[in-house]
Amino acid sequence: MTEATLTKKDIKELLGDQTKQIEQRLSDQTKQIEQRLSDQTKQIEQRLSDQTDVILTAVDERIKALDLKFTEKFDKLTTTLDNFLKRMTDIEDEFTMMRNDINRIKKAIKEKLGVELF
Numbered sequence: 001m002t003e004a005t006l007t008k009k010d011i012k013e014l015l016g017d018q019t020k021q022i023e024q025r026l027s028d029q030t031k032q033i034e035q036r037l038s039d040q041t042k043q044i045e046q047r048l049s050d051q052t053d054v055i056l057t058a059v060d061e062r063i064k065a066l067d068l069k070f071t072e073k074f075d076k077l078t079t080t081l082d083n084f085l086k087r088m089t090d091i092e093d094e095f096t097m098m099r100n101d102i103n104r105i106k107k108a109i110k111e112k113l114g115v116e117l118f
Contacts, residue, residue, distance in 0.1 A: 106117045 110116050
């Protein structure tokens with residue numbers, strides 16, 4: 001090939017070589033970009049996972065705190081209800097004993113005085 005004359009074939013070869021070089025560079029750059037995107041995607045997924053863990057931990061702690069409050073209030077209510085029921089049972093027992101005492105008094109009055117009380 002002489003300096004001054006370029007044939008069509010020479011131009012095709014030069015353009016072919018240049019096209020191959022451009023295609024190779026584009027391919028390399030595309031691979032680099034894809035790798036960067038893949039790395040960024042992994043980083044974002046990890047951050048989202050970490051953030052999800054933090055949020056779920058906070059929610060779990062809040063639920064535990066609410067559960068503890070609920071349990072304390074429920075225990076207090078149960079104790080109050082137990083005390084109330086004990087008082088009611090005591091009053092019923094006392095009422096039964098008083099009724100029995102009154103029946104004995106009525107019986108004694110009837111036996112001693114001959115008067116029946118209603």
